[in-house]
Amino acid sequence: MRKLFSKKKKPNELLALMDAIKADPDNPEAHSALAQAYSRRNRHYAAHAVMRSAATLDATVENPFQAIPAVEHLSLDHNKYYRFRTLQRTLQDLAGDLPEWSFLDVGGGDGQLASFLPEAGYFLAEPIANGLDSNSLPFEGESFDFVVCCHVLEHIPKAARDDFLDGLMSHAKKALVLLNPFDMGTSAKEEGMELFVEYANAGWAKEHLECLMPKTEDVEAWAGSRNYDVTVQANGTAPVTFLSEMFNVFSKNVDRGRINTFLNTHYVDGVDSETLPNGYLLVISRRA
Structure with missing residues (x-):
């Protein structure tokens, strides 16, 4: 965690x-x-x-x-809003016609995703919000239909990732949903993190550099070794994400909420890039 x-x-x-x-x-x-x-x-x-x-x-x-009304979601940081909308749509698609369903939100910050999905059963596991992590939960195995883990895996040391994923999957009846930046095979991610450390002394960027970016093929190998199915889908656009985050660093004297509302109203749909994704959405499912 x-x-x-x-x-x-x-x-x-x-x-x-x-x-x-x-x-x-x-x-x-x-x-x-x-x-x-x-x-x-x-x-x-x-x-x-x-x-x-x-x-x-x-x-x-x-x-x-x-739940915070959808209209108020629009003023959220653009990158975060994009993640939450991606997860909202993904979980609703996975839930389909289920009359009731639930999800565990691991590493979910202040739990903003809960307000995007008011129809679902929900539990937050976040050390900096409620003191809990995926290893300290008061539930039996497979207690939730889905487990969501967004932008957390890159903060887990490489040697501990398989055990971390095992712990997440142990709580899921149906599927684990990961939304994450991954190693893209170039130096761009690392150089970008170094800029955030230099200009903002960003702790999250330091952790990215220390823990090393995960690779989709490593998660796929882990899933295959456990007999799980996995789908991989490009998410976001790297330069847009980078510039939006850098905007947060330097935009001290502007109305961020107004600018984020503009971005979140007009530039959310259809911006996933296959060639320059910011990350990938992985759905790891139990086989029937």
Whole structure:
């Protein structure tokens, strides 16, 4: 799981509430208390996602923190919005006509994806949001229809990736969905990360360089050795992603929300590049 490279130090109350969840992860009241603390800090995505997690543990829990409306999603960072829309569509396609379905969101930050999929059962496992990771969950195996892991694998050391993927798959009844940057066989990714380290001292970029980018063929080999099916689909466009992220570094005195709304309204559909993808969407499925 990712290291805690967040620049902002968490208030003692949030840390104490996360410790309470780590000590008793199947206690819905502990999750509820953390959700309420997030709400008081106007972290509405996190409040909604963590309370959804509490409701997964106890179906009688009511969530007072509603899913963020789709119109408000448009002001999200363009790269993140694109990821969430990709995952939203992918999970809805996989779920098909299932009357009820659920997914586990591993490494999902503030759990924004939960608001993109209000119809599904949901649980968040994120060390920097609720103190949990994929190895500390209060569930039996295959407790969720799907497991989602977005932009996390590149933060896992290469030697630990097979075990990490095994852990993710152990929670999935049907499929594991990975959305990730991968080694593209050129130096461009590494050079780009070096620029983010140089200009922004970006902790996430340092981890990319330290852990090395995963390769799709390694994930495919892992899946094949476990008798899983896997599909691989190009996602995003590398130069657009790079420039959008660099925009975040230098755009200190502009209305980012307005610019992101423009991008997310007009430039989301049909921008996956087969020749210059930013990453790949992999769906690893259990065979019938």
